[in-house]
Amino acid sequence: MIKITIIGSGNVAQHLIKAFTKSEQIEIVQVFSRKKESVLNLVNADRIVTEFANLHESDLYIISVSDDAISEVSEQLPFKNQLVVHTSGTTSIDVLDSKNRKGVFYPLQTFSKAKSVDFSIIPICLETENPGDYTILDTIAKSISEAVFSISSEQRKSLHVSAVFVNNFTNHLYQIGQEICENNQVPFDILKPLILETADKIKFLSPADAQTGPAKRHDSTTIEAHLNYLTDENQRNIYKLLTQSIQHNDKTL
Amino acid sequence: MIKITIIGSGNVAQHLIKAFTKSEQIEIVQVFSRKKESVLNLVNADRIVTEFANLHESDLYIISVSDDAISEVSEQLPFKNQLVVHTSGTTSIDVLDSKNRKGVFYPLQTFSKAKSVDFSIIPICLETENPGDYTILDTIAKSISEAVFSISSEQRKSLHVSAVFVNNFTNHLYQIGQEICENNQVPFDILKPLILETADKIKFLSPADAQTGPAKRHDSTTIEAHLNYLTDENQRNIYKLLTQSIQHNDKTL
Numbered sequence: 001m002i003k004i005t006i007i008g009s010g011n012v013a014q015h016l017i018k019a020f021t022k023s024e025q026i027e028i029v030q031v032f033s034r035k036k037e038s039v040l041n042l043v044n045a046d047r048i049v050t051e052f053a054n055l056h057e058s059d060l061y062i063i064s065v066s067d068d069a070i071s072e073v074s075e076q077l078p079f080k081n082q083l084v085v086h087t088s089g090t091t092s093i094d095v096l097d098s099k100n101r102k103g104v105f106y107p108l109q110t111f112s113k114a115k116s117v118d119f120s121i122i123p124i125c126l127e128t129e130n131p132g133d134y135t136i137l138d139t140i141a142k143s144i145s146e147a148v149f150s151i152s153s154e155q156r157k158s159l160h161v162s163a164v165f166v167n168n169f170t171n172h173l174y175q176i177g178q179e180i181c182e183n184n185q186v187p188f189d190i191l192k193p194l195i196l197e198t199a200d201k202i203k204f205l206s207p208a209d210a211q212t213g214p215a216k217r218h219d220s221t222t223i224e225a226h227l228n229y230l231t232d233e234n235q236r237n238i239y240k241l242l243t244q245s246i247q248h249n250d251k252t253l
Numbered sequence: 254m255i256k257i258t259i260i261g262s263g264n265v266a267q268h269l270i271k272a273f274t275k276s277e278q279i280e281i282v283q284v285f286s287r288k289k290e291s292v293l294n295l296v297n298a299d300r301i302v303t304e305f306a307n308l309h310e311s312d313l314y315i316i317s318v319s320d321d322a323i324s325e326v327s328e329q330l331p332f333k334n335q336l337v338v339h340t341s342g343t344t345s346i347d348v349l350d351s352k353n354r355k356g357v358f359y360p361l362q363t364f365s366k367a368k369s370v371d372f373s374i375i376p377i378c379l380e381t382e383n384p385g386d387y388t389i390l391d392t393i394a395k396s397i398s399e400a401v402f403s404i405s406s407e408q409r410k411s412l413h414v415s416a417v418f419v420n421n422f423t424n425h426l427y428q429i430g431q432e433i434c435e436n437n438q439v440p441f442d443i444l445k446p447l448i449l450e451t452a453d454k455i456k457f458l459s460p461a462d463a464q465t466g467p468a469k470r471h472d473s474t475t476i477e478a479h480l481n482y483l484t485d486e487n488q489r490n491i492y493k494l495l496t497q498s499i500q501h502n503d504k505t506l
Contacts, residue, residue, distance in 0.1 A: 174455055
């Protein structure tokens, strides 16, 4: 059994605890959580520690805390030469304290407390300072996921920016869609199959090939009608900018 | 059997032909197509007509042509007092010629020639000029879909604008994500599970509740880092505007 310690009790930490608990190759030795109660439903009380001094030996320490706390947490660890990773998409491997062997274990997914996920299809992006540490991290990642990638800190930056576009911004467009529907007494449910199909399409088609709509068709009559229809200035600005962007892409192809 | 005639041979027409062919309640009497070959694989040659004069009697005529051709096609129909509908999300019921009984049969989905769809989950939005015609349209729609809605022309406008946001613009954000990945030698495949999960989430969570990311967290360090990272002016503008919009929404809640 490979011994793992999870440091943190947020969304990502909780999903990792659940995934590792199911793996037969992994033992979660301890979970460090300032608030014991937030992980009490996931791990036995005697394995929860609230003081760094009480951390036992482990093959891997996974720091899963907010980005700006990673550095400080890594400094506070009361040991040296152990394998210590963080789980952040935006944070360089360098923020980890150099007294330990550094790495990154970044599961690229959007985690909600309210919704369970199938970890086996979640891509995990790995990076280690020492090439020799990569194998153990790879083994651990593959114990919970079928999609494990070696990704440098520089590549991870680009992934995270892309993720903001395809996840955060996309979800915001859903919200705008919902607002427009609700302002017109139309159930947002009507749009849900369209939303799912739009996402599903990219399994088979590149986004460029899947692009449809008035912007793509350069259908200026419909674009004008939509802009006249929208009364919210912010929604109009987004409509204009994304329409221009689709048409700009067209020209540069 | 309810008799249906399809006028047109584009994407939507072809998907409708496939769906009605499977229904035991519906008989496709004829398909009108200027180019006979485009529907030859879907319907027997003797049921394809290329001249309006050769159209037989039918319970419903579905005009599924480009938006700007609907009006002219409806004028050219060589009969009166029949039930005639179009399938457009953007076009008012009023563009149909008044010599026939008007209606709208709008399947709200994104149709690609390359990808088959499960019509049973596609919402169909219905409208009829005469309340008496609604029942037949409803029966026909329910023969291929489990999601049939009565939607006025005014409501349909709002649905179509919303659809542009959640489908066309969302797909464009996928394309930007892909470009950022490819410019950094990162496989876009890593983002596909995230894209699917983002869409899947809205089945259980409202977009407002599902919103995550640096904009939502007001994490100005990450937002600055992302803007510094993006070199494409267009991508930077979209990043800024959507970040502002997410934060603006936050304040107005």
